[in-house]
Every structure is written in C-alpha cells, then in structure tokens.
Amino acid sequence: MIEFTGVYKKLGKFELKDISFHIPEGCICGLVGRNGAGKTTLLNLLLGLLRPDEGEIRTDDMDYTKDEKNIRKLFGCVIVDELFMPQLSPEDNGRHFGSFYEAYENESYIKYLSQFRIAGRKHFKDLSKGEKLKCQFAFALSIRPKYLLLDEPTANFDPEFREDFWKILREFIADGRHSVLLATHLTDDLDRMADELIFLDKGSMVFTGDMESFRDHYRILTGEAYLLKNLNKEYVLGIEEGKYSSRALVKGKRNYPEELKNAAPTIEEFMYLYSKKEGEK
C-alpha cells in the first residue's frame, strides 16, 4: 500500500499542502487536477525524486530514508521526461537500465516493443513522443513492478493503442496485488476504469477515495438558475449558468428541490464545475 500522511512540499512559489491518502493494492487510481495542480510534484515525491519538507510517504511500510533500494524495485514508471538515453536504441536502453533490476526480463521487453510496434533498433531520440512513452511503458512492465506510476501517458497514445493500454492495466492489477497510479487529463477513461480517485487543486487535496464514494459525495443538480442560487452556499462548489438550464456541483446527497435533476458527476464535469467555484471564474 502507498501512504501519504500530511505531506508538505514547497517548490519555489508552489506548495503541495497537507496531502494525505492511501492507495490500496489491486486498484487503478486516477490522479486528476488542472495544470499546475501538483500531480507531477506528487508523483516525483512518490518516486523519491523529491523529498517532502514535512509529512511521511510510505510504500509497503518502507520509506526512502531507510529502504530506498527496495522501494525503487516496486515502482515502474512512465513520466513526461525522456528517461532513456537518446543516442541509444530502445533495445540497448532496455539492456542497459534493465541490468539494474533483478526482475527485468529482456525477452518480455522485446515482446512488448514488438506488440507496441516500436522499432527496437532505431535511436531513441528519433522516435515520436508517443513511441518514446510506449518504450518507457514497455520497460516499466518488463521490470515486474508492484506499482505502476504513469504521468500523463495517454494523451500521446493513438486511440488504437489506448484500448490495449487499458487492457494491459486491467491485467496488471487483476491478481489484486498490483496497483496503478495514473495522472491523466483523459477523464472519460478514468470514469470507466478507475477504482480510486485523487483530485488535486492548487496543491491541495480536494478528494481522495474510491469512485463510489466520489459519486456519492458529489452530485450535479440541473435546473432553473434561481433554484440553484437558493441552495445553501455551504455545500455548493460551483455553478454554471446557462441560457436555458443551469448546473451546480454540490457536496453530498441531501433533500434537494424535486424540480432539480440530480445525478452523479463524471470526473470531467466535476473538474469543470469545480473550476467555477466562486472567485475562480
């Protein structure tokens, strides 16, 4: 299990504040938020590339100060930075960096490269952005990690591959012992596939929990603007006024006026209406 407890990190003017959550085993956890919300900082903290100023990060009851090597064995990652050596081919990169991992299987890596239609002998620098990410994804799978940490990979994947990608992730977590933390803006897929969700906004945690709790915790009310404006402001998170109908994102299941249509939000709707919070328009 991955656990963040009261984590605080300051990077220049940006602050990641009081981040606490846990990711259980056997789940796909979506990490969402607007640009600059702190998703990449959070992933870098988890990968040990950054150290928290306050709080604690534990992975399977280990932390980086004592068990750095053992923690790193647990993670396979795809991050926005190009991790591989640009002048080497994907195959050479795999062999070179794979030699640091006990569980690395070169055959499996080559198999994934071929499945993802990557030219294994081309220079890494000559691959397209999507292909580079696929390479890193193939490598991340081939080191047999317990946790996959993926930072916005899907945006650069072609639609055809995206289906394969999700299939691989489902297979990865199928035994109930592996988990995936996926930062993405493609929230449609998360709505279908994610079991857990972490939502960040301006470095603060807005929501963490399973998708059922998310759908129970937040509702979208649709109807006349005046009805929405009469709602108790304490539990209204954002309102969007339309010409014919308006929408409001509200907290919790309550007795709302019957005239208002009440539905669970999608992640995208949630993100959009949350951005309509008063003072943020």
Added chain:
Amino acid sequence: MIRKLFNDYIMTGKNTKINNFTSPGVGDLAIYPIILQLIIIARGIMRQGTFYIWTDALRDTVLFLTLIFIWVSQIKHPLRLSRMYYLCPMSAEERSLYLKNAYLFRSLLHTVLILIMCAVLYLINGVSIWSLMYIMVCGIMYSFLSNVHDGKTEFMRAVILKPAMFISMYVQFALPASKLTKEDYIFIIGSFIFLLIIELPMFIKLVKEIDKDIKTGALSEEDYYRC
C-alpha cells in the same frame, strides 16, 4: 563486473555527443592545444624537411592520437548520472560506488593507453628516457582528469591544467632522444618542477572535487542538483 563496466562505458560513450560539452558553462578548451599541436607538427615537417623521419611522425601521431582519444573519452563520460539512474533500484551508496567505479574504470583505461603509448615511444627511441618518464607521469595524471560540478575548479581544469599538461608533454619532443646536453637536462628538471609546483597542486584540487562530486552523486536527485 569488468564486463558491465565496459558495457556501461560503451553505452554512455555512445549516448554523449562530442559537441555536447559537459562542463558547466566553460567548455573543454583542450581543443586549442590540439590545434596548437597540429600546427607544431606541421611546422616541424616544414622546418626539418627530409630530417622529419618516420619515427618522428610515428612519435607525434602516437602522442596525438592517445591524448585526443582520452580527451574525447573524458568529454563523452561526464561524472554525472541522468534521471533514470535515480529511479533504478540503487541505494545512495550504490549510486556513489557506480559513479566511482565508472570513473576509475575509464581512468585506468586511459592509463593503460598512456603506458602503451610510452612503450611505443621507448621502442622507437622517440624521446629520451627522462622525457619519457615525464610524459608517463604527466600522462597518468592526465588520464584521471574529469569534468567537475564546481565552476572555478572546472575553469581551472579546462583552461589551465589540461592545456598545460597537453603542451608540457608535447614540448618534450623538442629535446633530442639521446646525447642530452646540460641545457636539455635543465629543461627536463624544469619540466618536473613545473609538474610538481603547478600541475600537481591543481591536479590534487581537481581530484578532491571529483571525489566530492562522486559523493554528491549518491544523494537524491533533488539534493544533487541543489549541491
């Protein structure tokens, strides 16, 4: 172990472009002594004409190729780890050891080349035994140079130490291979004094900085770049 170090040497060498100067903001100015050396060789041929015999040509070429190989190798193998190494399962001590082993491996490889070069110079009777000793000592020191993080030390290495070593080795060829005169001996003693007073203190300072960089490389990536 040796095989892995050799593979790593080849891989990192392939990955770094020769025009990708690795020193922080200074660049590797040893290129100027190389150009200077080419000019000296050309002038030697022009002045000596037919007296510029094949042993002279071989002597110049052997020194030139060895030093240029080491120069390229040092540029292509910076004392630094890329981000991926910080994600690989290694403890801070192992990362430090990895950097240290890589540095020692390539430095020893350079030393072997220097020794081979000295053996060739000895066999062709290209320089006097005292000049050969100077070239060997200076060459071994030259083999252990590496770019460092600290700007001032890096400047000293690239602008003063490396060119000084390069030139001081080459000027030994100005002396005759045998029948040394009193002035020749004074020149050789002067070279050793230069090595002891000027080059050696700078070399020791650089090695201390290299050691510091190796230890810093063991830290988390954030701390590494903070240093």
